[in-house]
Amino acid sequence: MTAPDFTTLIADDWRDYALIDSGAGRKLERFGPYTLVRPEPLALWAPRLDEAEWARADAVFSAHSEDDESGRWRMARPLPESWAMQWDGLSFRARTTPFRHLAVFPEHSVHWRFALARARGDGETLNLFGYTGLASLACARAGGRVTHVDASKRAIAFARENQEAAGLREAPIRWIVDDAHAFVKREIRRGRRYQGIILDPPKYGRGPKGETWRIEEKLSELLCDCGALLDHDGRDRFLILTVYAVRLTPLALAQAAREALTLPGDWTFGEMALPHARDERLLPTAIFARWRSP
Ligand SMILES: C[S@@+](CC[C@H](N)C(=O)[O-])C[C@H]1O[C@@H](n2cnc3c(N)ncnc32)[C@H](O)[C@@H]1O
Structure with missing residues (x-):
């Protein structure tokens, strides 16, 4: 390779x-x-x-x-x-949380912009581990349909508050409390297809029925299953995977993603970064793999 x-x-x-x-x-x-x-x-x-x-x-x-x-x-x-x-006219709520974050991950705006440019058509975007819902709302505001999945009722409640704040109450978003992988498997059995899939899995997490998520053990299988859920021949199809787990490197992620998702298309791999406002430095935040159809 x-x-x-x-x-x-x-x-x-x-x-x-x-x-x-x-x-x-x-x-x-x-x-x-x-x-x-x-x-x-x-x-x-x-x-x-x-x-x-x-x-x-x-x-x-x-x-x-x-x-x-x-x-x-x-x-x-x-x-x-x-x-x-606000980001690019999309209104939402920030808050201090006991887990050091502010209920918004600003480095993700690079992916929101990529997703919303593709999510305009009749297709549907699946946002797994969706938390604050900002990716879901960016796609919905662009006119796309969205299914948003998170294991936590509280996270879905925050996302729905953001939906209100954004003035997108009528937008076609399905909010689902479920284990991300269990939901994906069920959607495959139902024969559903998505135009785009966004995943930002934590290192470790639990589904609502106690299902265990560990990124090192489960990511590859989840990505294979996401490949089966992606539309095989629609336009503007995409997958965006973000990982914060410290032991993974961009090369490890690139290899796992290429092996798991074998549909023809273009991959981009690398890091996400935040620019400093007053000097030229960049702060790395996460690694990503992004696929788009030809
Ligand atoms: C890193 S956050 C995602 C942040 C998101 N990208 C955003 O911008 O708001 C991870 C989310 O995964 C959820 N989660 C953890 N384990 C899960 C599981 N097994 N299935 C579904 N969601 C899960 C958590 O509740 C949390 O909201």
Whole structure:
């Protein structure tokens, strides 16, 4: 197999979000009107701004332990439970969560733009592990039909709040609480086909009936099954896979994806990154594999 050319996709299309600085294992960001500090193990370099600027943040997250996503926020001033943000005219709600994130992953805008450009026709997009629903809403706003699957009722409730915020109450979105892989298998048995599939699986997760998801064990089989669910000959078909699990590399993902999905088409592999607002640095965030029909 020849080594793929890896691409860095840069989410540089935000007004309501900015990566202000990073370094020494932390990042300073703006989400709407609020600035926040979070741990960032990939920020191996030195911060560029003075400590005084970091100290002005509205909230700081401390993890319970180094490998733990969960932790607590220390607020310098009271923050609302959620607040309005926009991406490219799509309105949604951001909020602090006990799992260090803000219920929006800004680096994903590179995939929303790719998906919405294809999801306009009569086809349907399947968003697996869909959480905040922003990918689903971007596709629906472009005029596409969407099936959104997440194991967590609470996550679906957040996504539906975003649907309200976006003014897309009437949009053709099916919100489904289910285990992603069990749902995919059921859709194959029903003979359903999707124009596009978006997957952002966590490293480890549980379905609503306790089904266990472990990325290293299950990703390859899930991708094969996604291949069976993709329309075999429609226009503008696509698959977008994002992985944050630290032990995987772009090359490992590229090889697994190429082996699992053998439909003719073009693959792009690489990393997603956030640009710093005040200097030329890029912060890597996740790795991805993206397929589109010829
Ligand atoms: C990394 S988040 C996805 C974030 C999403 N890309 C976004 O922009 O909002 C992972 C999501 O997977 C869900 N999840 C975990 N295990 C699952 C499973 N077995 N089946 C379906 N969803 C699952 C979690 O509830 C969580 O919402």
